[in-house]
Amino acid sequence: MTLTAPNAARTQGSVAPAPAGAKPADAPLERAEGRHWSDFAGPAVVFVAFIGLWYLLSMRILPPQKRFLLPTPHRVVNEGLLTWQTGQDRGLFPILRSLWDSIQIAVIGLVITIVIGTALATLMATRRWLERATWPYLVALQSAPILAMTPLIRALIDGVQTQRVLVVVLIAFFPIVNNTLFGLLSVDKSQHELFTLHKVGPFTRLLKLQFPAAMPNIFVGLRISAGLSVIGAVVGDFYFRQGGVVGIGAQIDIYRGRLWGSELIASILLASAFGLVVFILFGVLARLAVGKWHTTTRGQ
Amino acid sequence: MTFPDGTVALEGVSFSVQEREFVTVVGPSGCGKSTLLRIASALERHTTGNCRVERDKIGYVFQDATLLPWRTVRRNVELIAELHGVGSAERTRLAAETIRLVGLTGFEDKYPRQLSGGMKMRASLARSLVMKPRTFLFDEPFGALDEITRERLNDELLRLFQLEGFASLFITHSIPEAVFMSTRVLVMSARPGRIVGDFEVPFPYPRAHDLRYEARFAEICGEVSRTLRGVLA
Numbered sequence: 001m002t003l004t005a006p007n008a009a010r011t012q013g014s015v016a017p018a019p020a021g022a023k024p025a026d027a028p029l030e031r032a033e034g035r036h037w038s039d040f041a042g043p044a045v046v047f048v049a050f051i052g053l054w055y056l057l058s059m060r061i062l063p064p065q066k067r068f069l070l071p072t073p074h075r076v077v078n079e080g081l082l083t084w085q086t087g088q089d090r091g092l093f094p095i096l097r098s099l100w101d102s103i104q105i106a107v108i109g110l111v112i113t114i115v116i117g118t119a120l121a122t123l124m125a126t127r128r129w130l131e132r133a134t135w136p137y138l139v140a141l142q143s144a145p146i147l148a149m150t151p152l153i154r155a156l157i158d159g160v161q162t163q164r165v166l167v168v169v170l171i172a173f174f175p176i177v178n179n180t181l182f183g184l185l186s187v188d189k190s191q192h193e194l195f196t197l198h199k200v201g202p203f204t205r206l207l208k209l210q211f212p213a214a215m216p217n218i219f220v221g222l223r224i225s226a227g228l229s230v231i232g233a234v235v236g237d238f239y240f241r242q243g244g245v246v247g248i249g250a251q252i253d254i255y256r257g258r259l260w261g262s263e264l265i266a267s268i269l270l271a272s273a274f275g276l277v278v279f280i281l282f283g284v285l286a287r288l289a290v291g292k293w294h295t296t297t298r299g300q
Numbered sequence: 301m302t303f304p305d306g307t308v309a310l311e312g313v314s315f316s317v318q319e320r321e322f323v324t325v326v327g328p329s330g331c332g333k334s335t336l337l338r339i340a341s342a343l344e345r346h347t348t349g350n351c352r353v354e355r356d357k358i359g360y361v362f363q364d365a366t367l368l369p370w371r372t373v374r375r376n377v378e379l380i381a382e383l384h385g386v387g388s389a390e391r392t393r394l395a396a397e398t399i400r401l402v403g404l405t406g407f408e409d410k411y412p413r414q415l416s417g418g419m420k421m422r423a424s425l426a427r428s429l430v431m432k433p434r435t436f437l438f439d440e441p442f443g444a445l446d447e448i449t450r451e452r453l454n455d456e457l458l459r460l461f462q463l464e465g466f467a468s469l470f471i472t473h474s475i476p477e478a479v480f481m482s483t484r485v486l487v488m489s490a491r492p493g494r495i496v497g498d499f500e501v502p503f504p505y506p507r508a509h510d511l512r513y514e515a516r517f518a519e520i521c522g523e524v525s526r527t528l529r530g531v532l533a
Contacts, residue, residue, distance in 0.1 A: 190366045193343055197360050198383045208383070212370045293370045293411045 071261040080266025090260065095267050098237075098251035099274060105161070105247060106233035109168025113225055116169070117176030118218070124177070125184035125210065126202060142174040150239045160242045167236030172228040179221025183214025216294045219286035226282050230275045302347045309335040311492040314349075317467045319434060322458075324470040324478040326528065327488030333471045336493070337439050340469060359433035359466065361441040365420035367412040367427070373399065374408040377426045384431060394430050401460065402426040418449035422456075429460065436461075438470040442477070454480055455509055462505050475521050475528070480512055485520075487527045497527035 051073055058070040071079070083091040124131040146167055157163050187210055195205050237247025246254075248271050255264040302308050309332040317323045325333050338344035340353050341360050367376045377395040386394070399408055402422040412420055421441060428436070442450040454477060461468060461481075472478050478485045479501055487497030501520060503511060511517055 188366065190362045190364065191368065194360070194362070194366055195383070196343060197341055197358060198380060200383055204383065208379075209368070212368065215370070290370065293413060295413060 068259060068261055071265065076262045076265045076269075079262035080269075089254070090263060092266070095248070095251065095263060095270055097245055098248040098267070099270055101245050102230075102233040102237055102247035102249065102271075103274060105164045105236060106168055106229045109165045109232060109236075110172060110226055110229040112165065113169050113172045113176055113229065114222065117173055117221075117225070118180055121177045121180035121184060122206065124181050126206070131181070138174055138177060141170065144170075146170060146235055146239070154240070160240045163240040164233065164236035164247065167239070168229050168232035171232035171235065172225040175224035175228065176218075176221045179217045179224070180214060183217030184210045186217075187213045215290045216286070219282065219290065223279060223282040223286065226278045227275055230271070230278060234271060308492040310339075310346075311494050313488075313493060313495055315486060315495065315498075317435075317469050319467045320465045321484065322461055322468040322470065322482045323484045323486060324472060324482040325486045325488055326472060326475060326478045326524065327493060328490050328528070329473075331488045331490050332493030333488060334439055336488075337437050337469065337471055341437050354435050354467075357431050357433040357435070359428035359431075359436040361421075361424055361428050361436070361438045363440050363443060365412070365417075365424040367420055367423055369412050372409050372411055373404060373415070373423050373426075376412070376423055377430055379427055381430050386431075395426075398426045398430045401429065401463075403456065416449075417445055418453060421445065421449075421453060425453075425457070425460070429464070432464065434466055436466045436468045438468065438472075440471050440473065443473060450474075450477065451509070451512075457481070458505065458507060475524050476512060476517075479517060479520050479524060480507065485524055487524060496530070497524065499524055 054070075054073050058067055058072045062070060079090070080095065081092055085091040085093040088094075120134070124134065149170070153163050153166060157166060184206075191209060191213070192205075195209055200208075233247060234249035234252075237249030237251075238253055241247065241250040248267055252264060252267045252271075255261075255267060313332075313336065315323065325336060327333050335344060339346045339351055341358060342353070342355060367373075368379065371379065374395055377398055378391045381391045381394055396408075399405060402425050404419065404422050404426060407415065407419065407423075412423070415423065424441070442453050445453065458481060468481075470478070470481060479499075482501050485497075485499040485501060486495050487499075488494065489496045499520060503517070
């Protein structure tokens with residue numbers, strides 16, 4: 001059996017014993033910054049494999065009469081991304097216009113989700129009966145198909161924009177509540193006792209103990225909900241639309257109907273890219289907010 | 301002290317701790333030492349008997365450091381002053397003074413995860429010291445530390461005890477630690493916890509580090525140990 005001493009860079013974050021010498025301090029171990037070539041090589045390899053598979057599908061695997069369904073990557077880039085606008089609805093501009101329309105809905109929906117979700121989680125954390133009363137319904141809401149709710153939403157709420165925002169909230173709601181509640185409730189018992197010893201009221205306890213402790217969890221919830229808000233916006237567009245500029249979900253449906261493969265795939269790529277941007281954005285926010293003290297927060 | 305499930309944790313325990321007194325309780329695991337401390341701090345209600353503790357300015361040091369990981373050492377030390385509504389300028393002054401007292405100068409802006417176990421305990425001590433408590437409760441604070449760090453912190457805690465003169469109630473598993481620190485050592489029996497031994501420790505303060513290796517010291521440790529073993533037999 002061989003025992004290998006772990007090298008210092010890999011044991012960062014662990015606590016080194018205090019030396020016996022005069023200074024009580026051991027030097028704090030700093031996180032090794034800097035990037036390794038493999039950080040880039042991995043994604044690059046997967047990207048090349050992805051493009052290769054795509055070419056293989058659209059030029060070899062699909063039968064010739066069905067190849068219009070999946071245009072080759074260079075055609076998608078040429079027609080969907082590098083052409084600004086041709087005709088009324090072809091090219092990049094209509095895609096971006098629809099994407100922007102959906103982004104606005106996603107952002108409004110996400111802000112509402114965060115406000116209501118955090119407030120509900122806070123109430124649930126301080127009043128257990130509320131948690132018991134609402135929890136099963138929140139879990140049910142999470143898995144309820146939006147498709148089945150569309151007639152009801154249409155009947156109860158006026159205005160396509162409001163309906164779309166509601167779909168975003170319905171889809172993005174659960175992770176925020178779940179993670180915030182979990183964070184607020186999983187504070188260390190002895191830290192609670194420390195506050196009890198000094199006769200701290202529930203509000204101060206929430207502000208100075210529970211919320212800071214819950215921040216890593218809250219950011220996990222935020223990140224998931226932000227991603228879901230993009231999905232929610234696309235789904236909402238699909239079901240609720242009116243004339244004029246439509247959201248990206250509806251636009252994708254139009255391309256699908258007209259068999260415009262390049263625009264269809266370009267739309268999917270751009271919508272995914274937006275989802276990625278949101279994901280990274282919240283990763284960076286999390287790192288700025290809790291990265292200094294919370295070790296497992298990762299940037300992207 | 302009887303718990304709701306019928307477990308009798310403490311029975312007929314009676315003692316008092318004055319200012320400038322350092323009383324340590326030793327006993328087997330699960331004998332109710334911690335319960336005793338939790339009653340003294342009002343974290344737990346006693347079911348029978350009386351408990352009078354000056355809790356206006358109470359210091360409590362937990363088994364683990366219980367630092368808030370999102371606060372730097374300075375802000376952790378300020379915490380209790382903050383909870384008691386002390387103004388920001390005064391808080392900064394108190395924290396700086398206390399950090400110096402526990403020997404953490406230069407580490408004010410570090411986060412707990414950047415500290416060693418011993419330094420976390422120092423920060424925890426500083427946090428409890430900041431309001432200059434007259435009553436200090438210690439729940440096996442150095443139990444998780446290595447021998448060398450533990451002895452260093454013992455020496456420093458005694459120095460603080462001499463300086464501030466607070467009434468101390470200290471819980472530990474370690475007999476040498478108990479004898480070295482205390483004016484008086486109480487030995488508790490296994491559950492239900494009763495006091496079965498009461499030893500005055502005659503050594504004057506300040507106590508030198510090497511006191512631990514003197515014959516009289518070993519003798520007292522031996523007596524405490526025998527009582528403790530009698531309990532377990």
